[in-house]
Amino acid sequence: MSETTRKKRAIVLFNLGGPDSPAAVEPFLFNLFNDPAIISLPNPFRFLLAKLISRRRAPIAREIYDHIGGKSPLLELTQEQADALQTALNGEDDGYENRCFIAMRYWKPFADDTAAAVKAWGADEQILLPLYPQFSTTTSGSSVKDWKRACAKVGLTSPIKTACCYPTNPGFIEASAEMIKAGYERACAKTQELGIEKPRILFSAHGVPKAVITKRGDPYQSQIEKTSAAVVEKMAIEGLDWNVCYQSRVGPMEWIGPSTEDEIERAGAENKAIVVVPIAFVTEHSETLVELDIEYGELAHEKHVPVYERVRTVCSHPKFIAGLVSVVKQTQDELDDKGPDDYTVETRGWWCPDEHSCAVAKQPALKPGVAGHASGIFQGK
Secondary structure, three states: OOHHHOEEEEEEEEEOOOOOOHHHHHHHHHHHHOOOOOEOOOOOHHHHHHHHHHHHHHHHHHHHHHOOOOOOOHHHHHHHHHHHHHHHHHOOOOOEEEEEEEEEOOOOOOHHHHHHHHHHHOOOEEEEEEOOOOOOOOOHHHHHHHHHHHHHHHOOOOOEEEEOOOOOOHHHHHHHHHHHHHHHHHHHHHHHHHOOOOOEEEEEEEOOEHHHHHHHOOOHHHHHHHHHHHHHHHHOOOOOEEEEEEEOOOOOOOEOOOEHHHHHHHHHHOOOOEEEEEOOOOOOOHHHHHHHHHHHHHHHHHOOOOOEEEOOOOOOOHHHHHHHHHHHHHHHHHHHHHOOOOOOOOOOOOEOOOOOHHHHOOOOOOOOOEOOOOHHHHHOO
């Protein structure tokens, strides 16, 4: 098909975002906590509380970002993923000219600016692709809702279809299994030298309050478990010792568990080597580079864990990028067969490959409470 007749397809990648300088830390935190998906208070109370939290936590957060150069690497790494995905998609002879755009939820580039760029490019269709393999109302749900708001603001009306989740996508699972197996083998070499048992794999995901799961019908925890089980099956290691756990717990509410900290302490008590896998993250950022590498590494040392091995995120692994290509194709098929999502902000209309659990999960009502999927930053993460 000639270039002039190819449809323009915008692939909009969603992620959390992160401060690009020390001065950006406080406004980034404010944007985070002013999201009703994180703090479900009505305004002006949410605004005032977000101001208070961000001002109080900013100095601690700056210290954390000092460990990784004073800013988040998330945008640069996401841009690498976008470039790789765009190249792969444009290598397909399927009648589309593809361009990948990035919309961060809490820092630049914001949805408003990205929506304006998509409109200026003249996109005929949009595929919305959260870089969260497992759906949560606090991450993907919030980003899609914000994107629809931004589209209405700038007058972007081209048809959209959302890829809400891909917890067992073959490319994602294969890339993860390959990287985890390499980390496991490194740890095994160390345990053999020490004359101790083979390591345990800890699939560590960002935690959420239990109420997010039980009251919203959020599928996040079940999808984390599905991803982990699929990776273990792909690795095909007989007798593998593994568990799922959750990091970044904060505050008095009951959170899903077990916590990663508790699992590290248990490993120390059992003289058990561990391989820690950030299974919910596809890009390196403060919660992997600081929380897992530094804070949990120090905790493992304090608790006498004999071996602590941390596996990197999939980032732009070729198999993961190939997996994203397949997600885009599946989502395009749904758009062609069943029509676009509803642009109305308060409704869904998207398709869900995971038994439609994402499509029926409830966005938070405006009532007191901290939902906090991104609550690692509540501690300054």
